[in-house]
Amino acid sequence: MPILHQPGFIFSPPARGVVAAALCAASLFMAGCETKPEFRPLTSEVPPPPTFVTVPSEETCQAAQARYALGQALDPLLLEQMRTRTGSRSARTSAVGAPLPVPADPGRLNVDVDPQGRITAARCG
Template sequence: MRISQQSGFIFAHARSVMAAALCAASLFTAGCETRPQFRPLTSEAPPPPVFVNVPREEACQAAQARYALGQALDSLLLEQMRTRTGSRSARTAPVGTPLPAPADPGRLTVDVDPQGRITGARCG
């Protein structure tokens, strides 16, 4: 009798596994049988995005660096000035030094006296 009880358990377990597999297979085939939604090909594409070019005069606003006049220049202050003026880069120049001809309007140039104090700021 013991053998029949074990075989009954095995058959019941196999039946539940088969039922689960049959259920999964029917769900899989039902998903494959759904038809895609018909979308006709049209030329009505959305327009491409528009990119705005900022004029070069507005790329750097040197007037925003006035707060630093007279202060001793260090790297942290130079980075704060660059951020506040909206410029892409910053550099220092000794007072009265001529700058190279190709000036970059997106760059902040900070004039520094021999003692290391800021005397002016300009774009270029």
């Protein structure tokens, strides 16, 4: 059945739907271009900006400087002397063979102590 062109219609009935959809899409596009973004001030809900971690160089902890203390009984004064001589920021003791805490800190001196309280090893990390 042929579609007859009726007077007063510019497009045939099937083409009118396509034209209407195109006009609707164009008007939405233009409306989106004309809207101004709303001003949103910074609030406490905004996460803080990222911080950059500086990794200290290996010179910050020199475990070889603690060799003088191997075999000695550990006391707080000796531990502080070892920390100072190695140039580390902090020091901790642990039992021989105990796992190191995660994450490792290259600026920390780890001192291994046997059950009798004698220093068996010193390492950074």
